[in-house]
Amino acid sequence: MAEVVLQGVSKSFGDIDAVRNVTMTVPDGAFVVLLGPTGVGKTTTLRLISGLETPDAGDILIGGRSVIADMPAQRNIAMVFQQYSLYPHLTVRQNLEFPLRSPILNTPQNQIDRRVAEVAEVLQIGHKLDNRATALSGGEMQRVSIGRALVRNPQVYLMDEPLSSLDAKLRADLRVALKRIQSDLGSTLVYVTHDQVEAMTMATHVGVLDRGQLVQFGTPREIYENPVSVYVATRLGQPRINTLPAGVFGGTPARATTIALRPEHIREGEGKPASVTRVEHLGDQTRLHLTIENHPLVTLVDAHTTLRPGDTISLRPEKPLYFDARGARVI
Amino acid sequence: MAEIAIRNLRKEFGDFVAVQGSDFTIHDGEFFMLLGPSGCGKTTTLRMIAGLELPTSGQILLDGHDVAQMPASARDIAFVFQMFALYPHMNVRRNISYPLVSQGMHRADVRQRVGEVARILGIEDILDRPVGALSSGDRQRVALGRAIVREPKAFLMDEPLGALDAEFREHMAEELRALHDRMGATTVYVTHDQLEAMQMGDKIAVMNHGVVEQWGTPQDIYDDPATMFVADFIGSPPMNFLRFDGPLQPRADSAPLAGAAVPMPRLEQQTHASRFALGVRPEHIKLDDNAAYRGQVVATEYLGTTQIVTLDTPNGDVKARAPSDQPARVGDMTGLTLNTKTLSLFDAETGAKLILDRPHLGTVGVREAAHG
Numbered sequence: 001m002a003e004v005v006l007q008g009v010s011k012s013f014g015d016i017d018a019v020r021n022v023t024m025t026v027p028d029g030a031f032v033v034l035l036g037p038t039g040v041g042k043t044t045t046l047r048l049i050s051g052l053e054t055p056d057a058g059d060i061l062i063g064g065r066s067v068i069a070d071m072p073a074q075r076n077i078a079m080v081f082q083q084y085s086l087y088p089h090l091t092v093r094q095n096l097e098f099p100l101r102s103p104i105l106n107t108p109q110n111q112i113d114r115r116v117a118e119v120a121e122v123l124q125i126g127h128k129l130d131n132r133a134t135a136l137s138g139g140e141m142q143r144v145s146i147g148r149a150l151v152r153n154p155q156v157y158l159m160d161e162p163l164s165s166l167d168a169k170l171r172a173d174l175r176v177a178l179k180r181i182q183s184d185l186g187s188t189l190v191y192v193t194h195d196q197v198e199a200m201t202m203a204t205h206v207g208v209l210d211r212g213q214l215v216q217f218g219t220p221r222e223i224y225e226n227p228v229s230v231y232v233a234t235r236l237g238q239p240r241i242n243t244l245p246a247g248v249f250g251g252t253p254a255r256a257t258t259i260a261l262r263p264e265h266i267r268e269g270e271g272k273p274a275s276v277t278r279v280e281h282l283g284d285q286t287r288l289h290l291t292i293e294n295h296p297l298v299t300l301v302d303a304h305t306t307l308r309p310g311d312t313i314s315l316r317p318e319k320p321l322y323f324d325a326r327g328a329r330v331i
Numbered sequence: 332m333a334e335i336a337i338r339n340l341r342k343e344f345g346d347f348v349a350v351q352g353s354d355f356t357i358h359d360g361e362f363f364m365l366l367g368p369s370g371c372g373k374t375t376t377l378r379m380i381a382g383l384e385l386p387t388s389g390q391i392l393l394d395g396h397d398v399a400q401m402p403a404s405a406r407d408i409a410f411v412f413q414m415f416a417l418y419p420h421m422n423v424r425r426n427i428s429y430p431l432v433s434q435g436m437h438r439a440d441v442r443q444r445v446g447e448v449a450r451i452l453g454i455e456d457i458l459d460r461p462v463g464a465l466s467s468g469d470r471q472r473v474a475l476g477r478a479i480v481r482e483p484k485a486f487l488m489d490e491p492l493g494a495l496d497a498e499f500r501e502h503m504a505e506e507l508r509a510l511h512d513r514m515g516a517t518t519v520y521v522t523h524d525q526l527e528a529m530q531m532g533d534k535i536a537v538m539n540h541g542v543v544e545q546w547g548t549p550q551d552i553y554d555d556p557a558t559m560f561v562a563d564f565i566g567s568p569p570m571n572f573l574r575f576d577g578p579l580q581p582r583a584d585s586a587p588l589a590g591a592a593v594p595m596p597r598l599e600q601q602t603h604a605s606r607f608a609l610g611v612r613p614e615h616i617k618l619d620d621n622a623a624y625r626g627q628v629v630a631t632e633y634l635g636t637t638q639i640v641t642l643d644t645p646n647g648d649v650k651a652r653a654p655s656d657q658p659a660r661v662g663d664m665t666g667l668t669l670n671t672k673t674l675s676l677f678d679a680e681t682g683a684k685l686i687l688d689r690p691h692l693g694t695v696g697v698r699e700a701a702h703g
Contacts, residue, residue, distance in 0.1 A: 037498060167368075167523075168524070168525075168567070169569075172567065172568060175632070176630050176632065176641065179630065179632075180630060194497065194498075195497060197634070200632075200633050200634055200635065201632035201633060201634065201639075202632075220633050221633060221655075224635045236635060237635050238635075240501075262635070262636070264635075264636045278508070278512070280529075280530055281529065281548070281549045281550040281553070282526065282529045282530060282549070282553075283529055283549065283550065283553030283554075283565065283566050283612075284553075284566065284612065284613070284614045284652065286550075303550070304550070
């Protein structure tokens with residue numbers, strides 16, 4: 001396992017600057033999630049690390065050594081793509097064994113068996129080992145393709161939205177499983193997703209990308225509690241953080257134009273009046289949709305609240321975040 | 332506008348029973364969700380309401396009239412499909428006008444109706460654009476416009492947001508719901524996404540293997556699931572099941588879990604079941620060092636204000652939702668206190684709920700371990 005360092009890495013495709021001057025250190029054994037919406041440069045960054053793309057500028061180091069000149073195969077990485085690709089004529093077991101059967105590795109059979117069994121159990125495909133790869137559902141095929149990366153012991157795992165095609169329950173199970181495997185193996189993993197729950201629950205570090213640039217890098221807690229911009233603040237948290245004109249509650253700090261409030265950081269009982277527009281019962285929590293001076297606002301209340309649309313309540317902010325006109329954090 | 336009553340509806344495809352014994356009522360103006368995993372019969376049910384499939388038996392009462400064997404065209408219902416299909420060679424206005432023009436409506440009336448619909452959907456400024464140049468959100472609004480413009484008795488929607496990415500989907504879900512609140516049209520909506528169902532629905536029918544296992548308000552289904560399937564399908568993470576062996580006497584008020592007598596609401600019925608499952612939602616478990624029932628932390632998942640803590644207990648893995656500032660490290664041993672009055676009990680063999688002496692949660696605050 002190894003540290004991965006990007007130094008001023010850029011990549012353009014024609015007129016499009018896909019990755020712009022990204023500098024980032026992925027510590028040895030870290031689980032780094034690159035987060036951002038479609039088209040933000042996440043996948044390109046991953047492909048640059050893997051060697052599937054060559055940067056226009058900058059350097060990439062794996063384990064302290066520049067790999068810019070290395071072919072993908074020489075970088076000792078294992079990659080999982082969004083779209084699975086299996087050997088259709090082989091069984092699940094043969095697909096999983098394949099990377100270990102490489103003549104260079106020369107892995108003993110008992111070790112292969114043990115590794116395949118472990119990975120199959122974690123990915124809940126143990127009962128399908130002797131099925132043909134083509135006889136699986138899409139979700140099972142994707143698990144096999146994750147498994148094919150996990151059986152190896154590379155310097156770095158690179159994964160591009162590997163869970164996005166799975167159903168919600170399986171995704172939740174595999175989030176926990178992947179995290180556990182990664183920490184058990186002590187492996188370095190760079191993982192791309194637009195799913196904030198995956199980022200928060202699995203990552204040791206989250207890198208937030210915006211139009212090709214890395215705008216913040218830190219633990220999920222740092223990103224959630226201390227975002228550098230409105231853009232970053234709106235990446236994490238469900239329901240999404242509320243953004244309102246800074247003066248709505250009075251007492252605006254200098255240069256602040258926007259106040260941002262997490263739904264759980266709004267206190268009820270005193271302060272500014274707001275009217276209830278909709279009550280959304282989600283079971284474990286109830287979301288209250290409100291308007292305050294004609295601005296929409298969402299807050300969380302007791303699951304069994306008696307509030308109804310049309311009611312008026314008073315609100316005051318707690319732990320507000322302030323941003324300037326360009327979206328940068330003020331305090 | 333319309334009330335839709337489903338009575339003992341059944342659909343067979345050859346040997347396969349797609350829907351059986353379905354019974355529920357969609358009241359006038361409701362946003363009604365048909366929820367379940369793929370293959371559960373929800374889309375078949377919707378297609379029968381639309382008239383795209385004819386039921387094998389049973390009734391579909393539209394405002395009291397049985398339409399079950401009537402053709403789709405005679406039902407005055409608008410269907411919005413999973414994939415929005417627009418006429419690519421027409422502009423937005425002509426796409427929306429089309430259903431009215433084809434009915435032979437006067438031009439001036441068409442113009443007025445299309446104008447109203449465009450205002451409701453907020454697409455007045457793109458009426459004269461070709462549909463090929465629109466964003467996916469606007470395309471979706473246009474498709475909705477074409478359904479709305481007919482002013483049908485009811486709308487039927489089959490996973491209309493299924494193909495969208497998470498962020499846009501949330502936005503469209505809010506927009507659809509707001510649209511419904513303005514128009515008040517009876518809407519039946521098929522989804523496999525429990526959060527979407529909870530978020531948008533006035534009522535939910537949860538289906539499994541062709542059977543409606545429960546229908547009611549989202550909060551009632553969440554608080555008081557009728558079966559283990561429903562308890563597991565609704566909620567994220569789902570309800571935990573702590574399994575134990577019986578027998579249980581009537582009026583039993585505790586469950587024997589790993590030697591600890593864990594209090595539960597009094598059992599209010601006879602049961603001959605021998606295996607049971609005590610159901611507890613993750614937010615109704617408090618990590619409490621002094622509790623007798625114990626487990627070991629095996630994983631923690633940070634979610635901002637809260638975290639999900641997975642514990643290895645004598646009854647298997649249990650997930651608890653705790654404030655994220657509560658210390659919980661992998662390997663820690665801790666006690667678990669269950670919020671007694673929120674517990675459910677099931678016959679673990681049939682999966683059916685057993686009746687407990689429990690207050691209706693709708694009237695009491697139960698979220699002691701609240702966000703905060």
